[in-house]
Amino acid sequence: MQDLLNLFHGFSVILSWYNLGMMAIGLILGVLVGVLPGLGGPNGVAILLPLTFTMSPTSAIVMLSCIYWGSLFAGAITSILFNIPGESHSVATTFDGYPMAQQGRAGEALTASFTGSFFGALFSILMITFLAPLVANFALEFGPPEFFSVYFLTFASFIGTGKDPFKTIASLLLGFGLAQIGMDNVSGMLRLTFGWSELLRGVDFLVVVIGLFGVGEILLSMEEGLKFEGVHAKINPTVVWQTWKKLPKYWLTLLLGCVIGAWMGFKPGGATAASFMSYGLAKRMSKNSDNFGKGELQGVLAPETAAHGSGCAALLPMMALGIPGSATAAVLLGGLMIWGLQPGPLLFIEQKEFVWGLIASMYLSNVVGLIIVLSTVPLFAAILRIPFSIIAPVIVVVCAVGAYTVNNAMFNIWVMLFFGVVGYIFKKLDYPLAPLILALVLGDATEVSFRQAILGSQGDLTVFFSNWLVSAIMTAGLLLAFWPAISLGWGKLRGARAK
Amino acid sequence: MPVPADSGIDPIRRTGSEVSPFVMEVCMEQTQTQERPRSSGLTYQGAEVIVAVIIALVSVLMMVDALRIGTGWAIEGPQPGYFPFRTGAIICISSAVILLRALFGKHPNRKPFVAWSSFKMVLYVLIPAFLYVLVTQFIGIYVASALFIGGFMRAIGRFNWLKVILTSVIISVLLFYMFEIQFMVPLPKGPLESLLLGY
Numbered sequence: 220m221q222d223l224l225n226l227f228h229g230f231s232v233i234l235s236w237y238n239l240g241m242m243a244i245g246l247i248l249g250v251l252v253g254v255l256p257g258l259g260g261p262n263g264v265a266i267l268l269p270l271t272f273t274m275s276p277t278s279a280i281v282m283l284s285c286i287y288w289g290s291l292f293a294g295a296i297t298s299i300l301f302n303i304p305g306e307s308h309s310v311a312t313t314f315d316g317y318p319m320a321q322q323g324r325a326g327e328a329l330t331a332s333f334t335g336s337f338f339g340a341l342f343s344i345l346m347i348t349f350l351a352p353l354v355a356n357f358a359l360e361f362g363p364p365e366f367f368s369v370y371f372l373t374f375a376s377f378i379g380t381g382k383d384p385f386k387t388i389a390s391l392l393l394g395f396g397l398a399q400i401g402m403d404n405v406s407g408m409l410r411l412t413f414g415w416s417e418l419l420r421g422v423d424f425l426v427v428v429i430g431l432f433g434v435g436e437i438l439l440s441m442e443e444g445l446k447f448e449g450v451h452a453k454i455n456p457t458v459v460w461q462t463w464k465k466l467p468k469y470w471l472t473l474l475l476g477c478v479i480g481a482w483m484g485f486k487p488g489g490a491t492a493a494s495f496m497s498y499g500l501a502k503r504m505s506k507n508s509d510n511f512g513k514g515e516l517q518g519v520l521a522p523e524t525a526a527h528g529s530g531c532a533a534l535l536p537m538m539a540l541g542i543p544g545s546a547t548a549a550v551l552l553g554g555l556m557i558w559g560l561q562p563g564p565l566l567f568i569e570q571k572e573f574v575w576g577l578i579a580s581m582y583l584s585n586v587v588g589l590i591i592v593l594s595t596v597p598l599f600a601a602i603l604r605i606p607f608s609i610i611a612p613v614i615v616v617v618c619a620v621g622a623y624t625v626n627n628a629m630f631n632i633w634v635m636l637f638f639g640v641v642g643y644i645f646k647k648l649d650y651p652l653a654p655l656i657l658a659l660v661l662g663d664a665t666e667v668s669f670r671q672a673i674l675g676s677q678g679d680l681t682v683f684f685s686n687w688l689v690s691a692i693m694t695a696g697l698l699l700a701f702w703p704a705i706s707l708g709w710g711k712l713r714g715a716r717a718k
Numbered sequence: 719m720p721v722p723a724d725s726g727i728d729p730i731r732r733t734g735s736e737v738s739p740f741v742m743e744v745c746m747e748q749t750q751t752q753e754r755p756r757s758s759g760l761t762y763q764g765a766e767v768i769v770a771v772i773i774a775l776v777s778v779l780m781m782v783d784a785l786r787i788g789t790g791w792a793i794e795g796p797q798p799g800y801f802p803f804r805t806g807a808i809i810c811i812s813s814a815v816i817l818l819r820a821l822f823g824k825h826p827n828r829k830p831f832v833a834w835s836s837f838k839m840v841l842y843v844l845i846p847a848f849l850y851v852l853v854t855q856f857i858g859i860y861v862a863s864a865l866f867i868g869g870f871m872r873a874i875g876r877f878n879w880l881k882v883i884l885t886s887v888i889i890s891v892l893l894f895y896m897f898e899i900q901f902m903v904p905l906p907k908g909p910l911e912s913l914l915l916g917y
Contacts, residue, residue: 270901385812385819389773392809396780399802408798411783434847441843442836608875612867613889615847620859620893624903632851640844647831648762648769666801674795 222352229575233583238281241274242580245282246588247595249289254297254599256440256607258614259306260290260530260547261656262432265425266621268554276558277576283554284534284577285584287547288340291530292592293599295332295523300325300451300600308490308526311498315511315518322514325451326458331516332523333592334466335473339528340585342477343484347535348578351567354539358564363671364682368692370665373542375700376486377654384703386650394655397422398662405670417630424553424659426622428546430635431652433618435642437611442643454596465516472501472517473524480528484544485536490529497525531581538574539564542661546653549660759834762827766820774813780806846870858908864890 232238252263264283271279294309299316312332319328361369374391381387400411401421412418466473476497483489483496501521502511511518533544534551541562543549555562560570567574622635645652658665676682684690698705784799784806791797820826832840850866868886871877877885897903 270903383816383819385815389809389812389816392805392812393773393776395805396776396802396809399780399805403798406798408787410787410798410802411780413783438840438843441839442832444836444839606875608871608877609867609885611843612846612870615843615850616859616863616867616889616893619851619854619863620897620905623859623905624897627904629855629906632854636847636851639847643840644765644769648766650769669801670796678791678796 222348225352225571225575226348226579228572229577229579230583232277232572232576233281233579238278238576238580241278241282242285242584242587243591245285246289246584246591249286249291250293250296250592250595250599251289251602252286253290253293253306254602255610255614256303256436258617259432259436260287261550262429262618262621263290264547264550264554265428266433266617268425268550268557269621269624271554272557276555276560276570277573279554279558280551280573280577281580281584283551284580285588287530287551288581288584288588289591290547291340291527292333292336292588294526295329295336295519296592296596296599297603299328299332299519301603308494308530309522310491311494311522312519312526314498314522315513315515318512318514319516319519324514326454327462327516328519329454329596330459330462330593331466332519333589334463335476335520335524336527337585337589338473339477339480339524339526340531340581343481343528343531343535344578344581344585346481346532347538347581351535351539351574351578354535355564355567358540359568361564363668363675364685364689365692367665367668367672368683368689368696369540369542370661370668372692372696372699373536373661374654374658374665375696377651377657378700379702380492381651381654382649386648387654390645390650390652391654391658394658395662395665397427397655398424398659399666404663405667417628420626422634422659423625423631424656425550425625426631426634427638427659428550428656429618429622430638431642431645431656432546433621434615434635434639435646437614438639438643439646440607441611451597451600454593459593462516466520469517469520471504472521475500475504476521476524477528480525480530481532483525484529484532486544489533490526490545493525493529494522497521534577534581537562538566538577541566541664543657546656549653549657553660760831762829762831763820765831766827767817770813770817770820774810774817777806777809777813781810842874854906856908858911859906860890860894861908861910863893 233242248267249260249263252258253260258266263286267286268283271283274282290306294304294306295312295316297303298309298312299320302313302317304310304313316328316332319325358365358369377391378384378387381390396411398421400418401409402419403410409419479497479500480490480493483493498511498518498521501517502508505511505515505517507515507517530545530547533548535544537543537548537552541552541564543552552562555566560566560573618635618639619632622631623629625631642652672682673680676685682689683693781803784803787799788797789799789803791800846866846869850862853865854862864886867889868882871882871885872879893905897905
């Protein structure tokens with residue numbers, strides 16, 4: 220009951236012209252960055268974050284989270300009309316979305332995917348509303364060992380998701396290494412600066428995000444010699460209405476997508492897995508499973524519902540525990556620290572207005588977002604028809620400006636360029652980038668909690684197994700970390716027995 | 719980064735029917751130079767090895783720096799290098815595994831890391847972008863951006879001068895308006911701004 224009251228208070232905070240304006244700007248910018256190659260959710264938020272330093276934290280988070288929602292919606296536009304998945308979680312949408320568009324059913328596919336996204340998000344937001352305060356309340360009891368174990372679990376859950384677990388580990392720990400550059404905030408000693416004064420303040424994660432995701436993506440798109448050949452989108456109220464009438468038939472697909480999305484979004488890096496899982500399940504359970512891949516409505520509905528749902532659910536651990544569930548959530552979390560808020564369970568007690576304002580805005584912005592995307596698709600599709608020889612340099616300029624404004628340093632632009640090349644090579648070699656960003660954002664907090672924990676126990680590492688809670692989380696983390704090895708060993712064992 | 723030599727893949731077939739005029743031009747260049755003797759070029763395997771070695775070197779650097787500030791236990795708790803040293807050690811082990819797998823794995827990926835024709839496209843962005851950042855330090859970001867966007871449009875998009883100048887100048891002016899006037903965020907400026915606007 221208290222939560223509902225808080226939620227209503229949140230709505231009263233959000234319902235001002237200023238905040239509603241920020242919401243609309245954020246959504247439109249979000250769709251824009253989602254549609255353009257080289258600008259996605261994470262670096263769209265990273266580029267605009269410096270501009271929010273002077274805003275109130277609530278307005279700032281409303282705008283930036285709306286960029287996130289907008290970019291999630293946008294993934295469907297490029298996948299369906301251009302057969303180009305903007306981000307990995309919209310790959311599954313291309314399977315049926317593009318064939319539908321080729322058959323002249325682009326409007327239907329877009330409507331279904333946006334509506335599915337909306338329901339996926341709504342389900343996750345409801346979950347956040349009722350679950351997040353409970354999780355935060357529970358986490359209030361956490362001490363440094365518990366926090367370290369939760370961080371450990373977060374990082375460990377990445378290891379099984381990549382193609383090569385060792386590449387994930389390398390990428391993750393390089394993120395830690397980057398976080399360690401600069402002054403050690405416990406002892407004040409300089410680390411990894413090698414006498415280079417530019418490195419004193421450390422490497423800002425925003426600059427790294429802009430380089431890895433922005434410049435790196437442009438280099439990749441250039442290599443592919445992209446020329447966007449899209450299908451024209453016709454979307455009008457009749458098409459929308461016709462599609463909506465069909466949707467109740469697919470309630471089970473929708474519900475499954477919602478549940479998968481919410482569940483996977485909890486864990487880091489879940490959106491991609493969620494979209495594929497939801498697509499696979501929908502295919503297996505459908506009567507028309509032969510038609511999947513040739514333009515089946517459910518094949519668009521299922522992955523989009525799960526992807527958007529898990530994108531939203533990624534904010535639950537971010538708000539309740541201070542642990543982001545996706546790369547964009549990691550950037551948002553970095554924003555909280557910049558605005559002077561301490562992420563973690565105390566947020567629900569100390570910053571009620573902020574937290575509930577954000578939750579209320581999530582309800583509202585998904586409704587507004589649905590209306591905006593349904594009405595402006597042709598406009599955004601037209602943007603992709605601007606020649607790449609204009610878009611590419613403009614995006615490089617925007618990235619450079621974004622990197623510079625992080626702390627008004629020319630050095631940042633060089634760092635961005637460097638990470639652009641790193642991002643290009645890492646992407647080509649399947650080194651995952653999200654773990655690196657997450658480790659860079661959470662590196663300091665992880666190290667501090669580790670140091671506090673073993674300081675309390677005088678260097679005894681068994682402190683991480685000192686009570687049932689921390690032991691359980693650590694064991695789960697260890698299991699996940701060694702999961703690739705365990706499953707390999709298990710497979711061999713079974714193979715040997717079969718012989 | 720080492721530049722891969724001619725990979726021998728037919729770029730016209732690779733890019734299929736979606737060939738922009740620019741790609742077409744590169745392709746023609748490519749077919750003309752096809753006569754020269756083929757070297758093996760950088761394969762995925764080679765790239766894996768190089769990247770793994772670089773990561774290993776970085777991890778050694780981390781561990782050396784950690785040793786400087788102490789990796790053990792002091793009276794006041796773990797020393798500042800405690801965490802970095804262990805991080806570096808794990809990176810070192812993983813990169814060693816990646817290296818060994820790339821070298822002695824069962825299925826080495828001998829496909830070319832990047833075809834020279836496509837890598838050329840990457841360089842067409844990377845080198846101007848590098849120059850752009852360099853030039854920004856001297857003439858400010860606004861003029862440099864206009865030059866960069868304009869130059870790119872002219873050289874790669876083959877737009878006529880009118881479109882080139884209009885687009886690049888309008889974008890720079892918009893940037894200036896947004897950052898210097900709307901958001902009051904100062905960006906690097908050069909002689910032109912001080913001459914015209916007294917910044």
